[in-house]
Amino acid sequence: MKLLVASSYSETADALQDQLTLSNIKGDLTFVETVDDLINELKKDIHDFIITEYSIDGADIWRLANLINSTQLAAHTLPLFLIKDTCETEIPLLLAKEHAFKVVSLAELGQVLPPTYEHNLSTGYVRGRKPPEKRTLLIIEDDEDAAFFAYNALNDCYVIDIASDGESGLELWKKKRHELVLLDYMLPGIKGDGVLVNMMAIDKNQPVIIMTAYDRPERNQNMMLNGASEYLCKPFNLTDLRSQCQAILNRAKLIYQAHYTDTKNQTLRNQLWLLNHALTNNEFDKAKRVVKTIKLIFPDTPTEDEQADLLSLEF
Known part of the structure; x- marks a missing residue:
């Protein structure tokens, strides 16, 4: 190798x-x-x-x-x-x-x-650009017929795992971190709301679609407030399921991009504070280390023309 x-x-x-x-x-x-x-x-x-x-x-x-x-x-x-x-x-x-x-x-x-x-x-190894991989999907559903319907509706677009109870579903998600989760509310053991809380504690942006047999606005509203991306009331049709999955993943990509940008900006703010503190206290070796960290976060270097313009500025 x-x-x-x-x-x-x-x-x-x-x-x-x-x-x-x-x-x-x-x-x-x-x-x-x-x-x-x-x-x-x-x-x-x-x-x-x-x-x-x-x-x-x-x-x-x-x-x-x-x-x-x-x-x-x-x-x-x-x-x-x-x-x-x-x-x-x-x-x-x-x-x-x-x-x-x-x-x-x-x-x-x-x-x-x-x-x-x-x-x-x-x-079997072939050099060159590979086709996009299928999205990963976890179905947590104790009703075999409902799980079978969802699997067959989505199998051509997703790599799918199925769990029949909340505890095994949660452990499987922790191991594989599926890009999308279809989560039934009424599950043996840990119910859907408990599974959702545990997932959100690890990744607050994890896309989760709640599947429920009862359209109870208060309960569904609480699950949305606790991090669920959407909920579908059973029985749902194939078209609705497919479109909701695609829409939630598209939205999740934008959310992750925004979260990643915010995290980088927060890290930069912290490093700038450390840099100012080091310079104020004449800790120049520490200041160099901070600058090195900032360059790791934002590695792009200005062009020669941009550098000349920057050096010409008066502060």
Whole structure:
């Protein structure tokens, strides 16, 4: 197995090498520190996977993913993994899937990458841009007929898991973090409202559609206020179910984008306060570390013309 590793810091490279050894993963590692070197190595078609930090050479993961999966590089595209440990803010999994990369911690690499890997067509591996993966869906429903109806209505568009009670459904969601959940209210054990509360405590933006046999406005209103995205009253038709699922996922993408932006802005505000505090107290080494963190969050560098304009400003 040949891994193409985009990393600007020796600490990350050392930690990655140690983790691969610990996981008994054997392979050759090629390290690059710039986008140009990454693309040049990618075009050689000798690597099997790309592993990257959140940002390299002034480009963050979003720009890198768009570039690697662009039409220009479509014939050379490889599976892309982002090392979670290098991110200053949490990456929404729905957005990562939208940009065709996976987020993994260093400790998880041993579970994601196969211990041995043969780069040839007999393994089924094909280089190049892959078609979009199906969305993941979890149906938590104790009525077999209702679960069967929902499964057959959505199976062509989603990768679906089914759980028949609240506790097993919640555990399955924690393990796989499905992009959408269809949740029945009347469940054995933990009822739907309890499952919803537990999910929202972990991810307040998780898309959840409540399925209920009784249209009780007060109860349904409470579940919406507690984080549910929508509710459907049984029996519902196939068209309504499909359209609601698609609409909720489209809305969730916008919500995750806004949440991610807000989180980055909050992190930046905190770092600017630390920078001001360090400069006020003549703690210049600390100030340099803060600036380094800010550059990780916002890696883009102004163009030469923009830099000249900035330097000409009078403060």
